[in-house]
Amino acid sequence: MTIVRSAVAGTLESSDALVSIAPSRQLEVHVESVVMKQFGDAIEASVRQVLRELSVTGAQIRVQDRGALDCTIRARVETAVLRGGEEKPS
Amino acid sequence: MIRSMLFIPGNSPSMLQNADIHRADALILDLEDAVSPDQKDAARVLVRRAVQALGFAGCKLIVRINPVDTAYCEEDIRAMVPLKPHMIMPTKVGCPETVQAVSAMVGEAEAASGIPRGAVGLIPLIETCEGIENALAIARADPRVKALFLGAEDLTSDMRAKRTKAGQEIGYSRAKIVSCARAAGVEVYDTPFTDVNDEEGIEADTALAKSMGFTGKASISPRHVPVINRLFSPTPEEIEYAWEVLDIIEEARRQGKGAISLRGKMIDKPIVDRARFVLQMAKMLGGEGV
Amino acid sequence: MSKLCTTLRSAMEKAGLTSGMTISFHHHLRNGDHVLNMVLAEAAAMGIRDLTVQASSLFDIHAPLIDHIKSGVVTGVEANYIGQLVGRELSLGLLDKPVVFRSHGGRPAAIESGRVHIHIAFIAAPTADCQGNLNGLYGPSACGSLGYAFSDARCADRVVAITDNLVPYPAMPASIEETVVDYVVPVESIGDPKGIVSGTTRITRDPVGLLIARYAAEVIRHSGLLKDGFSFQTGAGGASLAVTRYLAPIMKELGVKGSFGLGGITGYMVDMLQEGYFQKLLDVQCFDLKAVESIRDNPSHQEISAVRYASPDAKTAAVNNLDAVILGATQVDEGFNVNVHTDSNGFIMGGSGGHSDTAAGAKLAMIVAPLFRARLPIVVDKVITTSTPGSTVDVLVTQRGIAVNPARQELAHSLKAAGLPVYPIHDLRSMAERLTGVPRPVARGNRVVAKVEYRDGSLLDEIYQAKD
Numbered sequence: 001m002t003i004v005r006s007a008v009a010g011t012l013e014s015s016d017a018l019v020s021i022a023p024s025r026q027l028e029v030h031v032e033s034v035v036m037k038q039f040g041d042a043i044e045a046s047v048r049q050v051l052r053e054l055s056v057t058g059a060q061i062r063v064q065d066r067g068a069l070d071c072t073i074r075a076r077v078e079t080a081v082l083r084g085g086e087e088k089p090s
Numbered sequence: 091m092i093r094s095m096l097f098i099p100g101n102s103p104s105m106l107q108n109a110d111i112h113r114a115d116a117l118i119l120d121l122e123d124a125v126s127p128d129q130k131d132a133a134r135v136l137v138r139r140a141v142q143a144l145g146f147a148g149c150k151l152i153v154r155i156n157p158v159d160t161a162y163c164e165e166d167i168r169a170m171v172p173l174k175p176h177m178i179m180p181t182k183v184g185c186p187e188t189v190q191a192v193s194a195m196v197g198e199a200e201a202a203s204g205i206p207r208g209a210v211g212l213i214p215l216i217e218t219c220e221g222i223e224n225a226l227a228i229a230r231a232d233p234r235v236k237a238l239f240l241g242a243e244d245l246t247s248d249m250r251a252k253r254t255k256a257g258q259e260i261g262y263s264r265a266k267i268v269s270c271a272r273a274a275g276v277e278v279y280d281t282p283f284t285d286v287n288d289e290e291g292i293e294a295d296t297a298l299a300k301s302m303g304f305t306g307k308a309s310i311s312p313r314h315v316p317v318i319n320r321l322f323s324p325t326p327e328e329i330e331y332a333w334e335v336l337d338i339i340e341e342a343r344r345q346g347k348g349a350i351s352l353r354g355k356m357i358d359k360p361i362v363d364r365a366r367f368v369l370q371m372a373k374m375l376g377g378e379g380v
Numbered sequence: 381m382s383k384l385c386t387t388l389r390s391a392m393e394k395a396g397l398t399s400g401m402t403i404s405f406h407h408h409l410r411n412g413d414h415v416l417n418m419v420l421a422e423a424a425a426m427g428i429r430d431l432t433v434q435a436s437s438l439f440d441i442h443a444p445l446i447d448h449i450k451s452g453v454v455t456g457v458e459a460n461y462i463g464q465l466v467g468r469e470l471s472l473g474l475l476d477k478p479v480v481f482r483s484h485g486g487r488p489a490a491i492e493s494g495r496v497h498i499h500i501a502f503i504a505a506p507t508a509d510c511q512g513n514l515n516g517l518y519g520p521s522a523c524g525s526l527g528y529a530f531s532d533a534r535c536a537d538r539v540v541a542i543t544d545n546l547v548p549y550p551a552m553p554a555s556i557e558e559t560v561v562d563y564v565v566p567v568e569s570i571g572d573p574k575g576i577v578s579g580t581t582r583i584t585r586d587p588v589g590l591l592i593a594r595y596a597a598e599v600i601r602h603s604g605l606l607k608d609g610f611s612f613q614t615g616a617g618g619a620s621l622a623v624t625r626y627l628a629p630i631m632k633e634l635g636v637k638g639s640f641g642l643g644g645i646t647g648y649m650v651d652m653l654q655e656g657y658f659q660k661l662l663d664v665q666c667f668d669l670k671a672v673e674s675i676r677d678n679p680s681h682q683e684i685s686a687v688r689y690a691s692p693d694a695k696t697a698a699v700n701n702l703d704a705v706i707l708g709a710t711q712v713d714e715g716f717n718v719n720v721h722t723d724s725n726g727f728i729m730g731g732s733g734g735h736s737d738t739a740a741g742a743k744l745a746m747i748v749a750p751l752f753r754a755r756l757p758i759v760v761d762k763v764i765t766t767s768t769p770g771s772t773v774d775v776l777v778t779q780r781g782i783a784v785n786p787a788r789q790e791l792a793h794s795l796k797a798a799g800l801p802v803y804p805i806h807d808l809r810s811m812a813e814r815l816t817g818v819p820r821p822v823a824r825g826n827r828v829v830a831k832v833e834y835r836d837g838s839l840l841d842e843i844y845q846a847k848d
Contacts, residue, residue, distance in 0.1 A: 009132055014754065015104035035755050037725055038819035067754025069815060071143035072103040075136040082131060107815065108588050111779045144815065312587040316594075 003059040007084030010068075010076035017068040019080040024060040027051065033065035046070055050077045056085065091374045092116045092150060092237075093306040093322035094315045095279060099124035100133035106140045109149070112312040113319065116150040121166050122157075122181050130162045134169040141173045150176040152213060157182045158191055167192070171199035177211040177236055182244070184220035186231030193232040208234060213279070217241030218248045222263045229274030238271045239308065240264060242281035255283075255291050257298070268303040277305040286311040296321045323375055324368045332365035332372075383564045384510045388422050388542065391563040392500075395538040399429045401499035402456070404491075404536060406529035407437035408504065408516060408665055411463075412575025415504040415542050417444050418567070424453045432456030434498055436487060436528040436686075437731070440465040441575060449474050458496070460484050460731050467728030471829055471846040478842070479728075479830035481721065484664070485690025485697065485737035486835035488531035493693060495837060501536035503529050503556060504570045508543035512561025513554035516666075516683075517676040519545030521571040524666025524675045525645075526555045530685035538562045544570045555683055577668050583622045583648070588779045592748050593622035595800065596706055596777045601630050602798040603744050603791060605703040610636055612658070613643040613738055614706040616667045619748040623706050624648045631657050642689070642698050643705075643734060645681070650674040653681060662698050664689045664734075690737035692835045699734070699741030707735055709747045709776075711763045714805050716770030716785050718747060719763035721832060724756050726824045726846040732767050737835050739772040744791075751778040756819055757812035759783075759805055764822075765832060766841040776805060783808050823847060 006022040029051075031043050043065055051059065061080070065073065096114035098105050100121045109117050119141070125133040141151065153170045155178055156162035163180075170178060180192040189212060196210050212234040216225055222245065229238055242260045243253060251259040264280065271278035280299035283292045292314045299307050300321050307318045324332070334352060339362055342350040350357050385391035397403070403423075405416045416435065421444070423431060431454050438445065440463045448454045449469075458480040462470065470479050482490060490496040505514035506521045516526045521544055533539050533556045541556075546566045550558075584590065596619070600606055612627070614620045625648070631638065638658040641649040645663040647670030653661050654674075661681040666672045674681045690699045699705075710730070711719040718739075720730045739745035749758045758778060774791065776783045783805035784792035796802045803811070825845030834840040 013104065015107060035724075035819070037822050039755060039817065041820070042817055067756070068103055069107055069143070069755060070817060071139040072107075072136065075132070075139040078139070079132045079135045082135070105587075108779060111588070111591055313590060 001054045001056050001081055001085035002088050003056060003081070003084045004086050005084050007080050009079035009083060012064060012066055014066050015068055015072065017063055017065040017073050017076050019076040020062045021080040021084045022060040023058070023084075025058045027056070027058060028060045030062045031065065032063065034067050035065070042070070043073055046073055047077050050074050051081070054078065054081050054085070055088070056081055059084075091371065092277070092279075094318040095152060095306065095308040096312060096315055097124070097282070097308065097310045100137045101125045101129045103136065103140075106136065107144065110144070110146045112315045114149060114309070114312075114315045115306070115319070116152050116176065117146060118152045118154050118179065118308065120154045121162070122154045130156070134166060138169055138173060152177045152179055154179040154181060154215070158188050163192070164195055167195045168199050168202075171196055171205065171210055172203040174205055174209060177213040179213045179215050179239065181215045182218060182221075183214035183216060183228055184218050185224050186227045189214055189228055189231035189235060193234045196234065210234070211236035213237040213239050215239045215241050216267060217244035219245070222266055225267050225270035226273055229270050229276050235274070235276055237277035237279060237305070238267055239279045240267050240281045243284070255285065255288070255295070257295065264299070264302050264304075272303065278303070280304040280307040282308045282310045283314060284310060286313060292317050293321070324372050328368050329372050332368040335361060335365035336369070382510070383512055383562060385563050385565045388418060388565050388567060389426070391540050391565045392419070392422055392426065394563055395500045395540055397423065397426070397428060397500055399431070402432040402434050402497060404434040404498045404501045404532045405436070406504065406526065406532060407435065407439065407461075408523040408526055408528065409521060409571035409576045411439040411441045412521075412572035413439065413441055413504060414569060414571050415502055416442055419502050420445065420448045420453060424448060424451065429453055430455045432458065434496060435459045436484070437461035437733070438466050439463045442466055446474065458482065460487055461733050462728050462731055464723075464727070464729035467730075471722070471727045471843070472848070473825070473827060473829055473845045475829070478828050481731050481830055481832045483690065483732040483736045483835045484528065484686050484734040485692055485699065486833055486837065488686040489691045489693040489835065490833075490837060491531040491535050492687065492691070498532055498536035500538045500540060501529070501532035503533055503539060503541045503561070505541040505543040506570070507545045507547055507551055508541050508564055509547055509549040509551040510564055511549055511558035512539070512541045512556070512564050513549070513551040513558045514541050514543065514561070515551060515553055515555040517553070517672070519543070521545070521569070521573060521576060522672055523571075523576050524672040525663045525683040527664030527684055527689060528686045529556065531687060533560045540565060542567055542570055544568060577666060577672060583625055584618055588750050589619040590622055591779045592619040592750065592777055594626045595782060596623045596746055596748050597626035597630055598798065598800055599746060599775055599777060599782065599795060600627060600704050600744070601634075602794045602800070603704065604794065605744055606631070606634060606636055608637050610638040611640045611642065611701060611703045612638060612705075613641065613702055613742070615708055616644060616646050617708055620706045620708055621646060621648060623748070624652060628652060628655070628657055642702055643738070645671040645675070647671060650681070653678070662689070690734055690741070690835070692737075697741065699738050702738060702742040704744040704746065705738040705742040707739065707745065707747050709749045709758065711760050712747055712749070712758055712776050712805075713760050713763045713770070714809065716773040716776070716805065717763050717766045718768040718770070718773055719765045720767045721765040722843060724764070724819075725822055726764050726844065728830060728843065732832070736768040736772070739768045740835065744775070745773050746775045746777060747773060748777045751780045751808060752812045752816050755816045757809060757816055759809035759812060765843050767832065769834070769840070776808070778808060780811055781808050
């Protein structure tokens with residue numbers, strides 16, 4: 001998947017996360033979270049894993065987490081990628 | 091066995107993460123009315139990831155998908171079938187052809203994801219006058235159909251009737267859908283009671299649904315689930331009576347008697363069947379039964 | 381001698397305020413209180429320094445205190461509860477001297493025994509006369525009960541009543557009497573009614589909170605305590621208040637006539653009094669307008685002092701007659717110790733209030749809390765701060781299960797027999813961590829920024845500096 005346009009997914013409601021994505025050559029992941037101290041690293045690892053699964057190699061990603069469970073964070077990242085991305089020509 | 095079905099909005103993480111705490115027998119994960127058109131994609135992904143991660147053990151899963159005449163329907167089916175939900179709920183079903191179209195799509199999705207053919211059932215949502223009048227054909231449209239579900243809000247609007255708490259306006263539809271479902275040998279579920287704060291109302295509406303023959307009832311509020319579970323479970327008196335019925339026919343069989351009566355009432359086959367059903371239900375709910 | 385002073389300044393001068401003194405405040409005006417801020421502003425203007433603020437509670441409205449600490453006007457803080465705005469600064473190490481936390485029962489015990497000496501008590505008086513007879517029932521800043529101020533008024537060297545509703549002598553009733561008041565200062569306004577009491581306290585609509593409340597009510601039903609004479613206390617927040625909604629129908633069904641409701645009182649407890657579920661209300665603090673109206677008009681709804689509410693030194697206190705209390709928590713550990721002082725990052729954002737007092741006194745002390753909040757499990761290995769010792773806590777109720785203190789085996793048996801989802805507390809922790817993942821422990825500094833005194837005056841725990 002190639003990120004070709006800016007997109008967002010999710011909300012800033014409690015237990016959700018707002019994920020913004022934009023085209024970029026490198027992978028830049030920025031995480032803000034109400035549970036930064038407890039789960040900051042875990043969130044970043046999940047974001048990177050979803051990006052790998054979707055073969056995203058370049059993107060600027062910002063996660064604003066409001067205490068979402070891991071599955072929610074992964075879902076919002078996936079949706080943002082699908083909204084901002086296009087299949088790579090094989 | 092499903093007595094209660096609880097609607098959970100498909101794009102709400104806070105509702106999804108606590109969906110299974112209310113002891114509803116089934117969850118209806120909603121991709122349709124609870125999700126705005128611009129979030130249909132997000133809801134599909136969220137529901138898929140939530141089901142995979144959280145499991146919802148102890149609740150049967152039903153997914154309400156968008157109507158077959160929308161672009162979302164096929165994508166909903168492709169995304170949800172791999173989760174092996176107990177049933178998929180097609181919406182605004184007016185005729186058997188709609189059910190068959192959905193069934194074909196579900197079949198393709200089953201094949202694509204390596205799920206045994208027919209594993210995923212259907213529970214068509216009947217919410218138009220056309221649907222009510224075609225209820226028998228809809229129930230018989232496809233072997234996937236396991237149950238019918240009555241949706242009174244859209245139905246009354248289609249009827250140009252006023253939706254009331256007493257529900258006289260849907261009396262005919264309730265009777266008709268129960269009769270058609272039973273004729274086709276499938277289960278049948280009643281529309282939700284929509285006033286979350288009316289405790290007497292939910293009690294009365296649920297009692298009415300049970301007395302009319304529904305298998306169970308849906309709910310949009312977790313607070314209604316305990317009432318629905320209670321009223322759709324056999325009461326201790328019903329269980330006691332069912333045991334007495336079985337005892338007395340056993341006794342009659344031993345003595346070679348034909349006609350028997352209990353508490354001054356003739357015991358015939360329907361009463362015996364009913365007693366067996368009550369005890370089966372009691373057993374499934376963890377009590378003593380047959 | 382006229383006690384009436386024309387300005388706050390003159391009252392403070394007459395009362396002999398000097399640097400190094402301990403001055404006290406009560407919190408019935410809650411987040412609408414103007415009195416603490418106006419006294420400290422005046423003290424700063426007088427050039428006073430090194431004051432110790434002995435407050436029953438501090439709220440966000442008291443944020444100006446932060447600047448008075450920075451400028452050296454205030455160098456000591458003692459309170460039973462500190463809201464998050466002031467709490468945050470104190471957690472980062474604003475004060476050199478550690479904050480002293482007490483409980484609502486421990487504070488008056490410390491004051492009456494002389495362990496805490498108050499030089500000047502400032503009493504926010506919604507209604508007062510020129511000799512200092514005062515009450516909280518009438519006036520633009522009416523707040524109902526003045527229960528937490530009684531010991532301050534009785535034991536301080538000097539007592540200054542500050543009122544925005546001066547009435548002709550004698551003010552009636554006199555919750556605090558002229559016999560202990562030195563000066564009376566009329567001012568424009570002692571508080572903002574919007575912050576003092578909420579118009580109505582609302583029960584949560586959150587389905588998780590409601591389910592927890594339903595389980596809590598069922599725990600009471602099967603505790604063996606729910607019979608004629610039953611007494612009850614519950615908080616005003618989250619799931620706690622909602623317990624009343626489920627308890628009332630159970631009492632009705634069983635035909636149980638309760639004796640009294642205790643504590644901070646809400647309109648929901650007033651409803652239960654009016655509907656006959658309870659015969660009396662004992663009230664240290666009113667949470668909403670309905671409670672204020674009731675304590676004013678209903679002889680069965682009575683103001684009580686903090687001593688009578690919860691003092692461990694009193695010959696008897698109301699908490700010792702309490703059957704069941706519903707309490708909140710930010711953390712509970714596997715030993716049932718409860719934290720209500722600090723958040724998950726170690727920042728001060730609360731305090732005991734009556735938590736440890738009622739837990740110690742009541743026959744059934746029940747904690748109600750969601751299994752996890754914002755991805756943080758409620759059950760932890762070790763609470764960051766021990767506010768209430770686990771030996772006094774009987775049950776933890778969450779939306780996914782109920783844990784019973786192993787010391788209460790018979791209670792665990794009756795709850796299980798009733799079909800309630802009872803688990804070992806460790807299982808509740810695992811259940812949460814399966815959903816949330818395991819949170820990483822939070823690093824804290826080495827410096828002690830606050831001490832938590834248990835209700836008997838012993839040191840219960842220390843709070844270490846938090847890190848941003």
